[in-house]
Amino acid sequence: MIRRGLLLILSSPSGAGKSTLSRRLMAWDRTMRFSISATTRAPRPGEEDGREYYFRSREQFESMVKSSEMLEHAEVFGNLYGSPRAPVQAAMEAGTDTVFDIDWQGGQQIKQAMRDDVVSVFILPPSIAELDRRLRSRGQDSDDVIAGRMAKSRDEISHWAEYDYVLVNEDLDQTFDQLIAILTAERLRRERQPQLSAFVRALNKEFEAR
Amino acid sequence: MIRRGLLLILSSPSGAGKSTLSRRLMAWDRTMRFSISATTRAPRPGEEDGREYYFRSREQFESMVKSSEMLEHAEVFGNLYGSPRAPVQAAMEAGTDTVFDIDWQGGQQIKQAMRDDVVSVFILPPSIAELDRRLRSRGQDSDDVIAGRMAKSRDEISHWAEYDYVLVNEDLDQTFDQLIAILTAERLRRERQPQLSAFVRALNKEFEAR
Numbered sequence: 502m503i504r505r506g507l508l509l510i511l512s513s514p515s516g517a518g519k520s521t522l523s524r525r526l527m528a529w530d531r532t533m534r535f536s537i538s539a540t541t542r543a544p545r546p547g548e549e550d551g552r553e554y555y556f557r558s559r560e561q562f563e564s565m566v567k568s569s570e571m572l573e574h575a576e577v578f579g580n581l582y583g584s585p586r587a588p589v590q591a592a593m594e595a596g597t598d599t600v601f602d603i604d605w606q607g608g609q610q611i612k613q614a615m616r617d618d619v620v621s622v623f624i625l626p627p628s629i630a631e632l633d634r635r636l637r638s639r640g641q642d643s644d645d646v647i648a649g650r651m652a653k654s655r656d657e658i659s660h661w662a663e664y665d666y667v668l669v670n671e672d673l674d675q676t677f678d679q680l681i682a683i684l685t686a687e688r689l690r691r692e693r694q695p696q697l698s699a700f701v702r703a704l705n706k707e708f709e710a711r
Numbered sequence: 712m713i714r715r716g717l718l719l720i721l722s723s724p725s726g727a728g729k730s731t732l733s734r735r736l737m738a739w740d741r742t743m744r745f746s747i748s749a750t751t752r753a754p755r756p757g758e759e760d761g762r763e764y765y766f767r768s769r770e771q772f773e774s775m776v777k778s779s780e781m782l783e784h785a786e787v788f789g790n791l792y793g794s795p796r797a798p799v800q801a802a803m804e805a806g807t808d809t810v811f812d813i814d815w816q817g818g819q820q821i822k823q824a825m826r827d828d829v830v831s832v833f834i835l836p837p838s839i840a841e842l843d844r845r846l847r848s849r850g851q852d853s854d855d856v857i858a859g860r861m862a863k864s865r866d867e868i869s870h871w872a873e874y875d876y877v878l879v880n881e882d883l884d885q886t887f888d889q890l891i892a893i894l895t896a897e898r899l900r901r902e903r904q905p906q907l908s909a910f911v912r913a914l915n916k917e918f919e920a921r
Contacts, residue, residue: 628917658914
């Protein structure tokens with residue numbers, strides 16, 4: 502029997518390092534699965550169904566919500582986005598962990614649906630000045646867009662206390678090591694190792710055979 | 712404000728590597744405290760009060776139990792052994808973690824007394840043949856003594872499912888890395904970082920000052 506896969510939820514304000522960290526995580530352990538969202542928005546040039554998103558019609562999407570096939574979903578600027586349940590469930594049973602790069606609302610819905618299988622991590626910036634600097638260093642957004650991001654960041658940060666673990670991303674390498682430690686530890690939790698029951702039964706047989 | 716110290720309980724049958732692991736742990740992080748037991752047995756030559764044990768009279772020990780000054784205690788071969796509460800409490804408040812090398816009964820009593828401050832880890836041997844080999848390789852015990860240890864080991868192992876984390880000590884270096892990951896992760900749990908409330912308040916002040 503194999504280990505039960507877990508769901509790792511990463512949330513943070515934009516610019517706190519979440520995307521970089523989840524990319525490094527996927528490179529560090531290539532058995533992990535990155536959760537791909539479904540959306541009703543049209544594919545952009547170069548986007549592929551099942552790679553960037555699962556592209557679905559509004560009818561398909563709404564019928565999936567109705568039959569509880571979405572772990573979480575939300576409407577953003579007139580488009581629906583959500584996390585399909587089936588691939589997550591299949592991964593868990595195969596002993597594969599799934600990573601969600603998701604905001605607090607999505608994280609909360611997944612937590613409600615999947616309870617003890619969820620490990621949630623919130624990443625805080627070392628300061629707002631630093632968050633601002635990181636957003637601007639991308640060099641492609643207007644002041645208005647950045648102001649909007651900062652307002653959203655403040656809202657996101659206000660939910661930090663709903664997470665299992667909280668990291669302050671001062672140094673990316675250190676924060677990554679902390680994230681790896683959390684993943685390593687959570688995989689070693691007793692309830693995530695159902696294979697141990699058979700292992701201990703084998704130890705007992707060894708005792709009896711002495 | 713500082714982090715809240717935690718109580719790390721390590722249990723395992725004799726020969727599974729617990730003592731080696733806790734020694735390496737204390738060397739890895741010298742800020743950690745190893746819990747010293749109190750006992751009513753007489754000091755042996757070379758033993759010092761407060762180093763190997765706190766040596767107490769039966770009257771002193773029983774009065775400490777009565778006034779809840781012991782986190783756990785047990786009588787073994789006519790002598791009382793127990794873990795005094797005061798140094799543990801002081802360490803926790805100072806942000807220092809305490810390591811307990813203790814059997815399942817002691818671990819269970821500490822868990823009942825200290826609840827969420829406790830992180831418990833059970834270490835299993837890869838096989839009983841290997842456990843037997845490790846016990847014999849110490850080369851100083853008679854077959855009778857080893858048989859007694861093995862019976863106690865079987866009893867100890869039967870409590871593996873009461874622990875938060877379970878490690879199978881196949882390779883000492885790997886098991887040690889896993890133990891470090893557990894400690895690192897548990898220190899990052901939100902409820903162990905009360906200092907974060909003030910940190911997020913400072914972030915909010917920065918948002919307001921923009």
